[in-house]
Amino acid sequence: MTEALKQLLPDVENISPAKERLLRVAIDLFYEKGFERTTVRDIAARAGILSGSLFHHFKSKQEILFTAMALTTRGMGEAAEKAVDGLDDPVDQLRALVLCELSHVHRDGEHAAYVLVDEWRSLDEEYREAVLAIRDTSYERCWAEALDGCAAAGLIKSDPRIARQLIRGANAWSKNWFQTDGKLTLTDLADEVLANFLTL
Amino acid sequence: MTEALKQLLPDVENISPAKERLLRVAIDLFYEKGFERTTVRDIAARAGILSGSLFHHFKSKQEILFTAMALTTRGMGEAAEKAVDGLDDPVDQLRALVLCELSHVHRDGEHAAYVLVDEWRSLDEEYREAVLAIRDTSYERCWAEALDGCAAAGLIKSDPRIARQLIRGANAWSKNWFQTDGKLTLTDLADEVLANFLTL
DNA sequence: GCTTGACAACCAAGCGCTTGCTTGTTTTTA
DNA sequence: TAAAAACAAGCAAGCGCTTGGTTGTCAAGC
Numbered sequence: 001m002t003e004a005l006k007q008l009l010p011d012v013e014n015i016s017p018a019k020e021r022l023l024r025v026a027i028d029l030f031y032e033k034g035f036e037r038t039t040v041r042d043i044a045a046r047a048g049i050l051s052g053s054l055f056h057h058f059k060s061k062q063e064i065l066f067t068a069m070a071l072t073t074r075g076m077g078e079a080a081e082k083a084v085d086g087l088d089d090p091v092d093q094l095r096a097l098v099l100c101e102l103s104h105v106h107r108d109g110e111h112a113a114y115v116l117v118d119e120w121r122s123l124d125e126e127y128r129e130a131v132l133a134i135r136d137t138s139y140e141r142c143w144a145e146a147l148d149g150c151a152a153a154g155l156i157k158s159d160p161r162i163a164r165q166l167i168r169g170a171n172a173w174s175k176n177w178f179q180t181d182g183k184l185t186l187t188d189l190a191d192e193v194l195a196n197f198l199t200l
Numbered sequence: 201m202t203e204a205l206k207q208l209l210p211d212v213e214n215i216s217p218a219k220e221r222l223l224r225v226a227i228d229l230f231y232e233k234g235f236e237r238t239t240v241r242d243i244a245a246r247a248g249i250l251s252g253s254l255f256h257h258f259k260s261k262q263e264i265l266f267t268a269m270a271l272t273t274r275g276m277g278e279a280a281e282k283a284v285d286g287l288d289d290p291v292d293q294l295r296a297l298v299l300c301e302l303s304h305v306h307r308d309g310e311h312a313a314y315v316l317v318d319e320w321r322s323l324d325e326e327y328r329e330a331v332l333a334i335r336d337t338s339y340e341r342c343w344a345e346a347l348d349g350c351a352a353a354g355l356i357k358s359d360p361r362i363a364r365q366l367i368r369g370a371n372a373w374s375k376n377w378f379q380t381d382g383k384l385t386l387t388d389l390a391d392e393v394l395a396n397f398l399t400l
Numbered sequence: 401g402c403t404t405g406a407c408a409a410c411c412a413a414g415c416g417c418t419t420g421c422t423t424g425t426t427t428t429t430a
Numbered sequence: 431t432a433a434a435a436a437c438a439a440g441c442a443a444g445c446g447c448t449t450g451g452t453t454g455t456c457a458a459g460c
Contacts, residue, residue: 018435034321036236040420053436055421120376121234157395162384166396169373170366176320177365184362195357196366197396218409240446253410255447 012070012134019057020071022047027068031113035065035122066127069116073131076104076114077138084142090149091198097146099190101171106180117172140164155198167197212270212334219257220271222247227268231313235265235322265319266327272316273331276304277338284342290349291398297346299390301371306380317372340364355398367397 015023025047029038040061044051058064083096104114123131147160156163170193178189194200215223225247229238240261244251258264283296304314323331347360356363370393378389394400 034236036234037322039418041418049435050437052421052423052438052440056435059421061420122237158392162389162392163396165373165377166370166393169371170369172373173365173369189362192358192362193366196363216408239444241444249409250411252412252414252447252449256409259447261446 012067012074012130015067015071019067022054022057023064023068023071026064027072027113027116030065030068030116030119031107035119040064062124062127065119065123066131069119069123069127069131070134072113072116073134073139076100077134077142079104080139080142084146090146090153091155091194093142093146094150094198095190095194097143098167098171098193099187101168102174102186102190102193105171105175106178106186108180108186114172150198155200157197157199163197167193212267212274212330215267215271219267222254222257223264223268223271226264227272227313227316230265230268230316230319231307235319240264262324262327265323266331269316269319269323269327269331270334272313273334273339276300276314277334277342279304280339280342284346290346290353291355291394293342293346294350294398295390295394297343298367298371298393299387301368302374302386302390302393305371305375306378306386308380308386314372350398355400357397357399363397367393 022043026038026043029042029046032038033042039051040054041051043064044054047054054064058067080097080100083100084093087093087096101114102108107113120128143164144160147156147164150156151160158166174189178184178186180186222243226238226243229242229246232238233242239251240254241251243264244254247254254264258267279300280297283300284293287293287296301314302308307313320328343364344360347356347364350356351360351363358366374389378384378386380386
């Protein structure tokens with residue numbers, strides 16, 4: 001990580017309650033309509049303030065997106081670490097992580113939507129590396145550990161890194177077809193994913 | 201399909217060469233930057249005309265997106281039918297379809313980018329049903345046939361429709377990580393996908 | 401064979417509106 | 431009473447789209 005990015009991160013570490021409230025509103029809207037279709041007036045209106053007041057907290061709309069993604073990414077990292085905590089069997093770890101990821105995609109947990117990754121293309125290049133850094137040091141490290149464990153036991157068919165990408169794609173896409181209120185539960189779906197990617 | 205949609209479709213059936221040229225430019229830009237970030241001035245500039253002239257061919261930017269998605273969807277349907285033509289073994293069919301889908305995602309074929317599906321959210325509701333109708337009568341029918349065949353032979357682990365969604369997600373996401381110029385070829389990737397979703 | 405008219409393609413200019421963001425001031429909070 | 435948060439007002443730029451007029455093409459009519 002470059003020096004410039006290290007200067008960016010402290011801002012992410014201590015987010016005031018007021019700021020976090022605005023971020024949750026923004027994340028909701030980004031989830032519903034996407035970043036580009038969401039205007040600063042939309043965000044302000046739902047938060048009950050005027051659009052100009054937003055810029056007292058953030059210096060640009062782009063910074064809102066960045067902070068939102070950083071916050072989300074950090075929250076997912078913590079959730080992932082908590083999910084695998086105390087699990088020794090890599091299969092158990094993987095099951096927990098799949099369910100964790102699906103929960104975030106469908107916003108079942110307390111944290112924000114994983115699908116902010118959909119907005120990757122909207123995030124300015126200068127910010128991307130910082131978000132990636134947060135993701136890799138926590139969230140993806142959990143995945144790598146679980147998948148490497150499965151691979152060592154000969155339980156997966158692909159290279160762990162390829163398997164990770166295939167699983168991520170399958171999970172993320174479920175946003176576009178899976179209905180939480182249907183017969184299939186999120187846990188069922190997680191089992192389906194595991195059944196396909198593990199040699200049981 | 202409603203009557204209103206039937207009136208929409210003929211426009212998609214006969215697209216003039218000039219119109220198709222503009223659509224290819226638009227699709228390129230949508231692929232590169234996304235629909236929202238692409239302006240009508242961007243499209244016109246790359247096509248070598250002024251922005252106003254676009255509206256001689258399309259009545260709105262939204263119609264450009266719709267026609268582009270319809271054209272792409274039709275092209276993919278034809279490609280899929282051609283890919284499975286003459287193949288009797290459902291496994292062979294599935295292999296062909298996976299490679300076909302990956303090729304479109306990475307724009308290796310002559311046809312446009314499959315990832316226009318990414319712009320689903322940008323397409324006005326009134327148009328969506330029409331695009332879905334085109335997709336289901338050709339492209340998705342091929343997939344259903346192949347997957348049902350595999351399921352009948354006990355070669356897949358999930359319900360065919362769930363398997364289809366998981367595969368679609370895995371394929372679509374590959375746009376965000378797979379490098380065409382890397383060691384792994386598209387055919388290799390297709391084999392990886394098959395290895396995971398088939399019980400061989 | 402030349403004119404004519406119809407047509408599609410495009411240009412030139414700009415309208416009305418929305419966007420992200422700024423400024424100076426007032427209210428609220430600690 | 432000073433800092434933080436929000437308001438009120440609006441700017442400059444960019445957006446999708448419209449309008450009226452100018453080209454080039456080509457078949458029909460005398």
